[in-house]
Amino acid sequence: MKIAIAGKGGVGKTTISGTICRVIAKQGEKVLAIDGDPNPNLSVVLGIDKDKPPQKSLSTDIIERVEEGESWKFQVKMPFDEIIDTYGQDAPDGVTLLIVGKPEQAGTGCMCGSHTVVRELIHSALTSEFNAAMVVDTEASLEHMKRGTSQHVDRMYTVLEPYYRSLEAAGRFADMARDLGIKEVAAIANKVRNEEEADAIKEYCKKINLPIAVMVPFDENISAADLKGMSIMDFDENSSAVKAIEKFVKSLI
Ligand SMILES: Nc1ncnc2c1ncn2[C@@H]1O[C@H](COP(=O)(O)OP(=O)(O)OP(=O)(O)O)[C@@H](O)[C@H]1O
Ligand SMILES: [Mg+2]
Numbered sequence: 001m002k003i004a005i006a007g008k009g010g011v012g013k014t015t016i017s018g019t020i021c022r023v024i025a026k027q028g029e030k031v032l033a034i035d036g037d038p039n040p041n042l043s044v045v046l047g048i049d050k051d052k053p054p055q056k057s058l059s060t061d062i063i064e065r066v067e068e069g070e071s072w073k074f075q076v077k078m079p080f081d082e083i084i085d086t087y088g089q090d091a092p093d094g095v096t097l098l099i100v101g102k103p104e105q106a107g108t109g110c111m112c113g114s115h116t117v118v119r120e121l122i123h124s125a126l127t128s129e130f131n132a133a134m135v136v137d138t139e140a141s142l143e144h145m146k147r148g149t150s151q152h153v154d155r156m157y158t159v160l161e162p163y164y165r166s167l168e169a170a171g172r173f174a175d176m177a178r179d180l181g182i183k184e185v186a187a188i189a190n191k192v193r194n195e196e197e198a199d200a201i202k203e204y205c206k207k208i209n210l211p212i213a214v215m216v217p218f219d220e221n222i223s224a225a226d227l228k229g230m231s232i233m234d235f236d237e238n239s240s241a242v243k244a245i246e247k248f249v250k251s252l253i
Helices: 013-026 042-046 080-087 112-126 164-179 197-209 220-227 240-253
Strands: 002-007 031-035 063-069 071-076 089-093 095-099 131-136 155-160 182-190 210-216
Touching: 002 013, 002 164, 013 031, 013 042, 013 063, 013 131, 013 155, 013 182, 013 240, 031 042, 031 112, 042 071, 042 089, 042 155, 042 164, 063 112, 080 095, 080 131, 095 131, 112 131, 155 164, 164 182, 164 197, 182 197, 197 210, 220 240
Parallel strands: 002 131, 002 155, 031 095, 031 131, 155 182, 182 210
Antiparallel strands: 063 071, 089 095
């Protein structure tokens, strides 16, 4: 299972990605969490000690351009297991984190290199023996969709919040995901406070033909955990948002 979590800024992509990883791992599955955001913060949501020095992030050096007859392609230089050994970071419940999107330093050009690294990394993982559920947390822009960063995942979930611009953006992410040929594309509705909001989301998603995988309620405990720089799984794993995500994960496995 290779899934990507996309959506507009601040909708809850990282919170949902990290919690999905922890919930899957708790069920005994091997999980690889990929932080594909150039401003990475998945590690805190996964529950890695925030005072721990960060692991070396993957750089564009790990991919190479290979000539193929008249054309060429990118490919990852190292075997996937070696990538995990060198760059992987241990997170609670046995999750492994790979940080990919972080630029080496300011002023070194555009992000296309890191988008290519994420894309080729997922491709390499798919063709490797490394058998783990993989969850990619993406950045809040359509740019990574244009560059096909998540092209090789089998499911993409576009996270949305109950307000019009977020719903509209989710529709755009979903269209691009389908254009990339991703087999399963659905919405994760997040921060839903009441029936009225749930109904508005259902109505909009029905109109644009976007299935809703799960409705995650607005949960004060998530804000409280965030304030402390903790994973909701370590703060209160019986919280309502976690319960909704657990139900969703059950439907996946
Ligand atoms: N279900 C929820 N209930 C309450 N607050 C939530 C919920 N989900 C996320 N949040 C809060 O929303 C804010 C944004 O969450 P998060 O960082 O996960 O979003 P993001 O989409 O990854 O943002 P970015 O676009 O910056 O990467 C955080 O303050 C988080 O605590
Ligand atoms: Mg994020």
